[in-house]
Amino acid sequence: MxxxxxxxxxxxxxxxxxxxxxxxxxxxxxxxxGMDVEDGDVLVVTQKIVSKAEGRLVDLRQVEPSxxxxxxxxxxxxxxxxxxxxxxESQRIVRQERGVIICETKHGFVCANAGVDTSNVGGGVxxxxxxxxxxxxxxxxxxxxERAGVSIAVIISDTFGxxxxxxxxxxxxxxxxxxxxxxxxxxxxxxxxxLRVSTMAVADELAAAAExxxxxxxxxPVAIVxxxxxxxxxxxxxxxxxxxxxxxxx
Amino acid sequence: MxxxxxxxxxxxxxxxxxxxxxxxxxxxxxxxxGMDVEDGDVLVVTQKIVSKAEGRLVDLRQVEPSxxxxxxxxxxxxxxxxxxxxxxESQRIVRQERGVIICETKHGFVCANAGVDTSNVGGGVxxxxxxxxxxxxxxxxxxxxERAGVSIAVIISDTFGxxxxxxxxxxxxxxxxxxxxxxxxxxxxxxxxxLRVSTMAVADELAAAAExxxxxxxxxPVAIVxxxxxxxxxxxxxxxxxxxxxxxxx
Numbered sequence: 001m002x003x004x005x006x007x008x009x010x011x012x013x014x015x016x017x018x019x020x021x022x023x024x025x026x027x028x029x030x031x032x033x034g035m036d037v038e039d040g041d042v043l044v045v046t047q048k049i050v051s052k053a054e055g056r057l058v059d060l061r062q063v064e065p066s067x068x069x070x071x072x073x074x075x076x077x078x079x080x081x082x083x084x085x086x087x088x089e090s091q092r093i094v095r096q097e098r099g100v101i102i103c104e105t106k107h108g109f110v111c112a113n114a115g116v117d118t119s120n121v122g123g124g125v126x127x128x129x130x131x132x133x134x135x136x137x138x139x140x141x142x143x144x145x146e147r148a149g150v151s152i153a154v155i156i157s158d159t160f161g162x163x164x165x166x167x168x169x170x171x172x173x174x175x176x177x178x179x180x181x182x183x184x185x186x187x188x189x190x191x192x193x194x195l196r197v198s199t200m201a202v203a204d205e206l207a208a209a210a211e212x213x214x215x216x217x218x219x220x221p222v223a224i225v226x227x228x229x230x231x232x233x234x235x236x237x238x239x240x241x242x243x244x245x246x247x248x249x250x
Numbered sequence: 251m252x253x254x255x256x257x258x259x260x261x262x263x264x265x266x267x268x269x270x271x272x273x274x275x276x277x278x279x280x281x282x283x284g285m286d287v288e289d290g291d292v293l294v295v296t297q298k299i300v301s302k303a304e305g306r307l308v309d310l311r312q313v314e315p316s317x318x319x320x321x322x323x324x325x326x327x328x329x330x331x332x333x334x335x336x337x338x339e340s341q342r343i344v345r346q347e348r349g350v351i352i353c354e355t356k357h358g359f360v361c362a363n364a365g366v367d368t369s370n371v372g373g374g375v376x377x378x379x380x381x382x383x384x385x386x387x388x389x390x391x392x393x394x395x396e397r398a399g400v401s402i403a404v405i406i407s408d409t410f411g412x413x414x415x416x417x418x419x420x421x422x423x424x425x426x427x428x429x430x431x432x433x434x435x436x437x438x439x440x441x442x443x444x445l446r447v448s449t450m451a452v453a454d455e456l457a458a459a460a461e462x463x464x465x466x467x468x469x470x471p472v473a474i475v476x477x478x479x480x481x482x483x484x485x486x487x488x489x490x491x492x493x494x495x496x497x498x499x500x
Contacts, residue, residue, distance in 0.1 A: 003463040110414040163499035164360040167451025201417025209459035213253040249413035
């Protein structure tokens with residue numbers, strides 16, 4: 001039988017506010033469209049609603065830019081308060097050129113603006129990445145697993161650019177309940193050849209797949225991926241971060 | 251109604267040989283598992299079977315390594331004949347460090363070993379990327395569209411690594427019948443904010459999604475993605491290559 005995977009968007013979520021119980025709202029929205037969370041599902045949840053529920057929002061009007069942020073603002077024409085927030089979220093600036101700021105976040109992710117985002121928030125407020133996205137994923141996983149009585153995995157996704165290729169893709173920034181990678185190292189192909197360097201970043205591929213039903217403009221912030229046979233594990237997105245000393249491009 | 255996308259692996263393909271009619275074999279295998287190609291489907295086909303059907307295979311025993319390849323072999327301990335093939339497929343070496351050779355292929359893709367691959371081929375033979383992957387995709391698309399009487403899109407996928415993040419993901423190296431990107435630039439989010447930098451690389455996300463049903467070891471070299479609302483267009487994977495002069499990491 002041919003393998004088959006379904007990706008189902010969860011629509012009908014309300015506008016998320018700080019303190020909201022995301023797991024409960026996701027379950028309610030899923031049931032509202034006549035479906036339940038099932039054993040073996042992978043729930044992909046966009047960072048934006050996680051950040052909102054966790055109150056990871058900053059009102060730029062209350063930000064006092066540092067000298068470094070002001071200097072960067074003078075050089076780039078960008079908002080010094082936004083730059084200040086980006087600097088606070090970064091452990092290092094990887095590149096700063098042509099209006100693009102590529103940062104290494106405190107978590108170790110390399111992305112534009114340290115994940116600080118002005119879209120889908122409103123009125124001078126920006127959103128930050130969740131402080132501990134693995135723990136965010138685990139909280140949602142634990143509550144849903146208990147309330148729906150099933151074993152599932154949860155991925156927190158965000159939209160990142162990448163070198164060499166145009167366009168953004170969704171990647172995993174938080175993982176709970178599954179191994180973020182699938183390892184073929186040491187296994188043999190049908191010709192008996194050993195597959196030496198084949199570790200697939202399945203959590204990133206699941207995040208990318210989920211994006212196909214998450215329209216940026218149509219409020220589908222959650223997707224259920226059903227039918228994918230993942231390796232159950234505690235899980236963490238740290239396994240997707242290449243250590244700086246082994247990275248040829250930092 | 252919530253958006254929903256299905257990813258269905260096409261199993262039961264025979265071992266592909268040079269000259270094989272891939273489109274016919276894909277249609278036969280799909281029908282053999284009781285399904286047809288439907289209007290609006292995206293077919294994701296792994297590079298390996300395209301390269302085999304197109305005879306993009308090189309027997310290393312017939313390769314005469316150049317002085318440059320021999321010098322690289324002496325320095326790295328790698329097979330000089332393999333290095334020769336990699337050099338022939340490259341327009342430029344982007345990085346060469348710690349046993350990794352990141353190349354810019356003649357097409358402009360940046361990837362390890364210029365896409366030259368020893369796995370799933372057999373006996374001293376390596377596979378090269380298709381010479382013109384967009385044309386490979388278009389040939390499959392045109393034949394399938396005609397024989398099944400439907401309008402579809404075709405993506406040729408390959409497994410690439412990436413900077414900063416561990417693990418490989420599938421990306422699109424050839425595209426026909428759809429725009430490889432979805433552009434949100436200039437559209438407004440539900441708060442009325444303009445989404446300034448949101449071009450999603452949907453062809454790469456489709457390739458990644460397809461990988462979820464393509465087990466490297468179980469001969470599922472084709473997947474049908476059903477239910478994704480793509481923008482119909484001639485299509486090309488060139489739109490996914492960031493021009494060198496706009497790339498901060500080359």
